[in-house]
Amino acid sequence: KLLTRARSFLRFYSLKVAPKVKATAAPAGAPPQPQDLEFTKLLNGLVIASLENYAPVSRIGLFIKAGSRCEDSNNLGTTHLLRLASSLMTKGASSFKKTCGIEAVGGLLGVTATRENMAYTVECLRVDVDILMEFLLNVTTSPEFHHWDVGDIQPQLKIDKAVAFQNPQTHVIENLHAAAYWNALANPLYCPDYRIGKVTPEELHYLIQNHFTSARMALIGLGVSHPVLKQVAEQFLNMRGGLGLSGPKAKYRGVEIREENGDRSAEANGLVFFSMSSVLGHVSRGAATPPVFFTQILDSLGIYAISQAAAAGDVIKAAYNQVKTITQGNLSNTDVQTAKNKLKAGYLMSVESSEGVLEEVESQALIVGSYVLPSTVLQQIDSVANADIINAAKKFVSGKKSMAASGNLGHTPFVDEL
Numbered sequence: 001k002l003l004t005r006a007r008s009f010l011r012f013y014s015l016k017v018a019p020k021v022k023a024t025a026a027p028a029g030a031p032p033q034p035q036d037l038e039f040t041k042l043l044n045g046l047v048i049a050s051l052e053n054y055a056p057v058s059r060i061g062l063f064i065k066a067g068s069r070c071e072d073s074n075n076l077g078t079t080h081l082l083r084l085a086s087s088l089m090t091k092g093a094s095s096f097k098k099t100c101g102i103e104a105v106g107g108l109l110g111v112t113a114t115r116e117n118m119a120y121t122v123e124c125l126r127v128d129v130d131i132l133m134e135f136l137l138n139v140t141t142s143p144e145f146h147h148w149d150v151g152d153i154q155p156q157l158k159i160d161k162a163v164a165f166q167n168p169q170t171h172v173i174e175n176l177h178a179a180a181y182w183n184a185l186a187n188p189l190y191c192p193d194y195r196i197g198k199v200t201p202e203e204l205h206y207l208i209q210n211h212f213t214s215a216r217m218a219l220i221g222l223g224v225s226h227p228v229l230k231q232v233a234e235q236f237l238n239m240r241g242g243l244g245l246s247g248p249k250a251k252y253r254g255v256e257i258r259e260e261n262g263d264r265s266a267e268a269n270g271l272v273f274f275s276m277s278s279v280l281g282h283v284s285r286g287a288a289t290p291p292v293f294f295t296q297i298l299d300s301l302g303i304y305a306i307s308q309a310a311a312a313g314d315v316i317k318a319a320y321n322q323v324k325t326i327t328q329g330n331l332s333n334t335d336v337q338t339a340k341n342k343l344k345a346g347y348l349m350s351v352e353s354s355e356g357v358l359e360e361v362e363s364q365a366l367i368v369g370s371y372v373l374p375s376t377v378l379q380q381i382d383s384v385a386n387a388d389i390i391n392a393a394k395k396f397v398s399g400k401k402s403m404a405a406s407g408n409l410g411h412t413p414f415v416d417e418l
Contacts, residue, residue: 032054035051035052035053036051037049037050037051037361037371038050038051038226039365039370039371040226040230041369041370042214042233042234042238044214044215044238044241045214045215045216045243045369046214046215046217046218046219046233046237046238047217047218047219047365047366047369048218048219048220048226048229048230048233049218049219049220049221049361049365049371050220050221050222050224050225050226050229051221051222051223051357051361052223052224052225052226053222053223053354054223055126055222055223055354056125056126056223057123057124057125057126057223057354058123058124058125058126058129058221058222058223058224059121059122059123059221059222059223059354059355059358060121060122060123060129060132060133060136060219060220060221060222060224060229061119061120061121061122061219061220061221061358061362062119062120062121062136062140062217062218062219062220062237063117063118063119063120063217063218063219063220063362063365063366064117064118064119064120064140064211064212064216064217064218065116065117065211065216065217065366066079066117066118066207066211066212066216066244067079067113067114067115067116067117067118068080068113068114068115068187068188068189069115069116069184069185069187069247069250070207070211070245070247071187071207075199075203075206075207076187076188076191076192076195077157077188077190077191077192077195077196077199078199078203078204078206078207079113079118079207080113080157080160080161080189080190080191081150081153081154081157081191081199081204082113082118082204082207082208083111083112083113083118084111084153084156084157084160085143085145085149085150085153085204086109086111086120086139087099088143088144088145088146088149088150088153089144089146089149090138090139090142090143090144091138091142091143091144092134092137092138092142093134093135093138095149098135098138098139101131101134101135102131102132102135105124105125105128105131105132106124106125107122107123107124107125107128107131107132108121108122108123108124109121109122109132109135109136109139110122110123111139113189114189115177115184115185115187115189116366117362117366119362120136120139120140121358122135122136126223126224129224133232137232137236137237140212141212141236141237141239143204143205143208145201145204145205146201147200147201150199150200150201150204154196154197154199155196155197157190157191157196157199158193158196160190161190161191164190165190168406168407169304171259171406172404172405172406173404174188174189174190175257175259175404175406176257176402176403176404178257178404179253179254179255179256179257179402179403179404180252180253180254180255180402181250181251181252181253182250182251182252182253183248183250183251184247184248184249184250184251185250186250209240210244210245211244211245212240212244213240213241213242213243213244214237214238214239214240214241214242215241215242215243215244216243216244216366217237218361218362218365218366219232219233219237220358220361220362220365222354222357222358252400252402253402254400254401254402255402256402256403256404256405256414256415257403257404257405258403258404258405258406258409258412258414259404259405259406259407259409260407260408260409261406261407261408262407262408303316303319303320305319309407309408309409309410309411309412310411311411312407312409312411312412312413313411313412313413316412316413316418317413317418320418323393323396323397324393324397326389326390326393327390327393327394327396327397329390331386331389331390333386336384336386336389340381340382340384343381344378344381347374347377347378347381348374348378351374401415401418402415403415
């Protein structure tokens with residue numbers, strides 16, 4: 001049973017052990033019955049969701065609305081360092097204890113961060129959930145951030161950034177956000193070079209105290225009993241109430257960043273107000289052009305192209321002209337239905353894995369504080385009309401655009417040429 005083996009952790013918090021709750025189990029000899037996702041929102045705003053799938057491996061994630069958009073010009077890179085600090089000493093466990101404890105049960109503890117959220121996830125055999133939960137709570141609720149520990153991991157910022165930027169797309173997307181926004185969403189995911197070695201423990205504590213609050217959290221579990229997960233949330237995740245600090249609203253600006261580096265290929269990503277990714281993906285099928293993708297960046301959609309330098313202009317203009325064609329009403333019912341089928345298939349495939357389910361539930365829990373069943377999502381896709389797509393195309397064409405491009409840009413058009 002959850003928490004019964006984490007006695008030292010309970011003693012540390014000096015909390016009364018809650019009544020034991022029996023985990024969900026199927027009757028002996030009977031096949032387990034499918035369970036629906038259970039969803040609870042506490043009075044303090046914390047969201048709890050769980051799905052008992054009777055899998056031997058349990059996955060639990062604590063998701064927090066505290067990405068790099070919460071930073072300002074004085075503490076850029078704080079969330080990057082916080083992501084790397086999950087292995088540091090906490091009030092309830094040393095770094096050595098966490099490492100040995102997780103390895104002893106063959107578990108995993110991972111931390112990821114976006115501009116919007118941070119995600120702390122654990123994965124282990126369901127019989128060892130209490131051990132991994134102890135470490136998850138330690139990392140998120142009681143970090144120490146000793147100055148010598150923080151100093152030791154500062155060089156990892158540079159390494160982590162260099163590894164990420166080996167993928168050209170990462171650098172292009174970072175530049176795209178800098179071009180598209182004045183603030184908030186313009187903040188980089190990776191620590192700026194001038195800040196490496198200068199992020200302080202005080203800045204880490206400030207981020208935790210002001211943004212790791214109950215109303216910004218969602219605790220989601222797969223292969224875990226909902227009453228047990230709710231019990232954990234009520235006991236250990238109500239330390240900081242309220243909404244926390246409200247960051248500034250992102251302001252769109254729409255400019256262009258170009259990096260000429262002599263590469264033989266060119267990458268360009270245009271952030272626009274709206275696009276029709278599925279429809280355009282179907283219309284362009286079979287075209288004799290290099291790869292063109294219609295992709296989503298936060299709440300906006302755009303064109304992402306990888307091309308030989310000499311053909312970059314033709315590729316980008318061809319993709320853009322497809323959008324302009326739709327604004328004229330050149331959109332058949334067959335194309336729309338095919339696009340809807342592809343979108344529904346892609347969505348259903350994305351929630352086939354445990355990781356996909358966690359991500360889907362997390363995004364809904366943090367954004368709207370509720371959960372929409374997959375069947376409802378499919379109905380919403382079917383409800384999109386041709387006129388909706390045409391109106392979106394018109395916004396795409398008329399909206400102010402941002403663009404980031406990298407490579408040999410001699411034949412890459414400027415954004416005002418589109």
